[in-house]
Amino acid sequence: MRETALSESRHPERLRNFIAALAELIDSNPGEDDLLHHGGKLLGQLVRHDDWLPDEYALADPTRYQQFLLHADSRQRFSVVSFVWGPGQSTPIHDHRVWGLIGMLRGAEYSQGFARGSEGQLQKAGTPIRLEPGQVEALSPSSNDIHQVSNAFSDQVSISIHVYGANIGAVKRAVYQIDGSEKLFISGYSNAWLPNIWDLSKENQVQ
Numbered sequence: 001m002r003e004t005a006l007s008e009s010r011h012p013e014r015l016r017n018f019i020a021a022l023a024e025l026i027d028s029n030p031g032e033d034d035l036l037h038h039g040g041k042l043l044g045q046l047v048r049h050d051d052w053l054p055d056e057y058a059l060a061d062p063t064r065y066q067q068f069l070l071h072a073d074s075r076q077r078f079s080v081v082s083f084v085w086g087p088g089q090s091t092p093i094h095d096h097r098v099w100g101l102i103g104m105l106r107g108a109e110y111s112q113g114f115a116r117g118s119e120g121q122l123q124k125a126g127t128p129i130r131l132e133p134g135q136v137e138a139l140s141p142s143s144n145d146i147h148q149v150s151n152a153f154s155d156q157v158s159i160s161i162h163v164y165g166a167n168i169g170a171v172k173r174a175v176y177q178i179d180g181s182e183k184l185f186i187s188g189y190s191n192a193w194l195p196n197i198w199d200l201s202k203e204n205q206v207q
């Protein structure tokens with residue numbers, strides 16, 4: 001049973017433990033398939049609970065979707081980002097150029113994959129994947145790197161937790177038109193400050 005959203009992060013250890021476990025996994029130098037498989041399980045554990053994301057990283061903006069950096073690995077081997085979709089919001093068609101994992105925390109979203117046609121144009125690759133809370137989707141530069149993501153709801157906010165194999169806000173990558181033309185961009189992040197998940201004083205009270 002999933003827990004409901006709370007007004008503040010009661011369980012910062014969930015994100016901290018996820019970061020530690022993912023760093024340990026990457027330290028073992030797994031191949032991409034193993035990384036996505038085991039990393040996906042770790043992310044699935046994180047998004048099973050909705051009681052750890054602080055409110056300020058769950059705020060929608062009426063003009064565009066938000067991407068709040070929650071953590072960047074000190075060697076930029078991975079980053080963890082809270083994507084907040086206002087009602088009806090969606091991304092352009094875009095790529096990532098590094099591995100990615102998307103875990104649904106709140107609401108629901110659609111991910112529509114695209115592939116290049118014979119003349120370079122983009123074509124929808126299959127039907128959209130609908131992610132429900134607790135579910136995880138994996139992205140690989142070698143197979144399904146181009147997609148468009150949208151909030152499944154026109155009347156409520158949805159939030160997904162994304163993990164990428166780089167400091168994704170600093171990666172030069174592309175958005176696409178349906179004719180296949182691409183434009184490079186660097187996304188940056190919506191926030192100037194990161195959540196403090198390292199204050200252990202409440203968790204390790206001195207008796």
Ligand SMILES: [Fe+2]
Nearest residue numbers: 094096147149
């Ligand atoms: Fe994406």
